[in-house]
Amino acid sequence: MTCRRPRPDPPGTPREDRLTVTPPDRLTLTHVRKTYGRSPVLADATLTVPAGALVGVTGENGAGKSTLLRIAVGQLAADHGQVTRTGKLGYCPQQIHLDDALTVEQHLRLFRAAYRLPDLTRAEELLDVLGYADSRHRRPGRLSGGTRQKLNLTLALMHSPDLLILDEPHQGFDHTTYERFWTLTEQLRSDGCAIVVVSHLLHDRARFDTVHHLRHGRLHVLSAEVRA
Numbered sequence: 570m571t572c573r574r575p576r577p578d579p580p581g582t583p584r585e586d587r588l589t590v591t592p593p594d595r596l597t598l599t600h601v602r603k604t605y606g607r608s609p610v611l612a613d614a615t616l617t618v619p620a621g622a623l624v625g626v627t628g629e630n631g632a633g634k635s636t637l638l639r640i641a642v643g644q645l646a647a648d649h650g651q652v653t654r655t656g657k658l659g660y661c662p663q664q665i666h667l668d669d670a671l672t673v674e675q676h677l678r679l680f681r682a683a684y685r686l687p688d689l690t691r692a693e694e695l696l697d698v699l700g701y702a703d704s705r706h707r708r709p710g711r712l713s714g715g716t717r718q719k720l721n722l723t724l725a726l727m728h729s730p731d732l733l734i735l736d737e738p739h740q741g742f743d744h745t746t747y748e749r750f751w752t753l754t755e756q757l758r759s760d761g762c763a764i765v766v767v768s769h770l771l772h773d774r775a776r777f778d779t780v781h782h783l784r785h786g787r788l789h790v791l792s793a794e795v796r797a
């Protein structure tokens with residue numbers, strides 16, 4: 570794992586020698602606006618995600634969550650505002666883009682080359698953790714929706730990103746896989762990865778450090794009472 574949470578001062582460090590460790594921001598969106606044709610979607614969206622933070626984004630269907638994430642990863646240009654990212658990016662889009670000419674293993678090899686990884690050690694671990702190693706020689710068209718989503722997630726995680734952007738990443742997961750997904754996410758967060766997850770699930774809300782509700786093109790932080 571390459572991303573590490575900045576280390577706090579060791580116990581006993583004299584006050585005058587202490588360093589104040591503030592995690593670096595991995596993602597900032599500032600006053601972002603986006604309109605499709607004449608339909609405004611994002612009016613003034615601002616979000617900061619530091620290293621080691623797990624941030625949730627909610628909102629009704631069509632509120633603009635995927636648009637926000639696509640702008641965050643650089644897939645779509647904002648009409649106005651600023652986006653900054655630091656570190657290696659992992660992105661799991663809502664729409665799964667897989668090539669049916671390739672098997673699961675061939676997808677991993679292709680992404681290994683794209684990410685310039687020395688080997689597939691991490692990808693193999695993810696295959697095991699997500700419980701689909703027996704599908705490695707199958708093509709996406711022959712996989713269940715949940716297993717396709719496991720591959721989608723593996724491709725976003727296999728290079729140990731510093732910033733992870735996940736658009737409804739647990740769609741179609743059975744309960745065991747859903748719990749494994751959250752264990753994996755917790756491990757990544759404790760290693761200092763900054764993570765943004767779009768989720769509609771009310772029971773996910775307690776898992777996040779902060780939850781931002783996208784409404785009328787703006788992000789509103791949900792209070793602890795609303796999240797409980």
Ligand SMILES: Nc1ncnc2c1ncn2[C@@H]1O[C@H](COP(=O)(O)OP(=O)(O)OP(=O)(O)O)[C@@H](O)[C@H]1O
Nearest residue numbers: 605606610628629630631632633634635636637663
């Ligand atoms: N490429 C596009 N061209 C025109 N309109 C678009 C485009 N992409 C999205 N929209 C519209 O922008 C609005 C926001 O879409 P978006 O997919 O960002 O919402 P969402 O919050 O992710 O929705 P959902 O919860 O259903 O996934 C919707 O009204 C959608 O129809």
